[in-house]
Amino acid sequence: MAKEKMTIGEVSKPRFEFRTFGRDFTEAAYLMSRLSGRVPEKVWERQSTETYIVSKTNDVNNTKIRDGKMDIKTFVQSVDGLEQWNPLMKGEFPIKAEILENEVFPAFKVEMPKLDKSEYTLEEFMAMVKSNPNLQAVTVEKERFGYMVNDTICEVANVFINGAMVVTINSESTEVDDIKKTISDIKLESVENINYLQAIKRITGMTDKKLAN
């Protein structure tokens, strides 16, 4: 079967991803920038602020809110150390109580709060998150630099987790072998695959593990 051509910013089949977090990926980032093909100007440099909702009781659903929109991805499988995540739900605030009841809180895997309104604003939802000891809202500010290596979508980013800085680097594609070649080319073969959820848990002290460097 022919490989799917990866295009930055366009919908594709669920992608596999290698991502890691640490303080210094200077060499890998340099190699990535030199090996990169031409990328659209709109992804040269992007900035965003997001709120991740992290649950102490869940490692398989990744929830983030950006510009009043909620996006939950769920872990599908791991192949050769690469992770595949699929969209589970997308919603917008104000959000209906039944969506919170049937999709959002089940994804957090925490006890359902009492919902006595038909819909909830972002502020009301965040108040529910704050009052739940198993949930934590984390501010994530990103300065992302996009590349394309071996037909995989790549980026290096400065990420500020509640104001503290860390660097992330990633390669994603529908094709596992293309990602593996990219990891090899940028000399990150022995480096742990750490997704956003895990990185945030490590940084906020929910998990007692270190980042890649």
Added chain:
Amino acid sequence: MVTTIQPRYEFRIFGNDLEKFEEKIKDLCKEEMTRNMDSVYLLTPWKRKNNIKIRQGVMDIKNLEQEVNGLEQWNPVLIGEFPMRAEIIKTTVFPALGIESPIFEREEYSLKQFLKEVVSIDPDLSVAYVWKTRHAYSIGGCITETAEIKVNGTSVKTICIEAEDPEKVLEAKKMIGIDDKTENVNYPKALKRFMGLTQLPDEWNNINFYKIKLKKWQKKK
């Protein structure tokens, strides 16, 4: 044995863009020394008047004595080094944390045992692993420090001015160019913000990327 030293007034800031203050400090005096050290901070989500840390295997607790003109006076109390007796942990450490002491299964704990068997299983306690590169200066009779710190793997900077005389600290602040609107943020407060244990103020919630020039990978070292 518990020992005390003279409490000092302190003003501290954290951020990613402290370059103008760092430059000013370097203009005013020469760096006296650089030290690397790691510390483990014990934190709870509640507001406490304590700063509890373990540095190089030694635990100390700083108590906030008073606040004067935006400065905090901290009184350090050396608790002791690990291995530490359970009795000291029970009667000194947990009261300072403001949480109920657990039942201890050992008479004495190594640092590793304390973190694994006491701290990590307590849902009210969080740990911040902090690695510091501290640069020491002396400005206007104040101990002044700039530091690059790593908090649970992330990077941030801090600047601190401290002295027994609060007037000297206020004067040194002016010399460095830190204005009166700048918030005094102590270590526990900053760490709790990074770790999401307390809400972030707006000014911590809006990174100005253009001020932070970190694109070093765009040219090889």
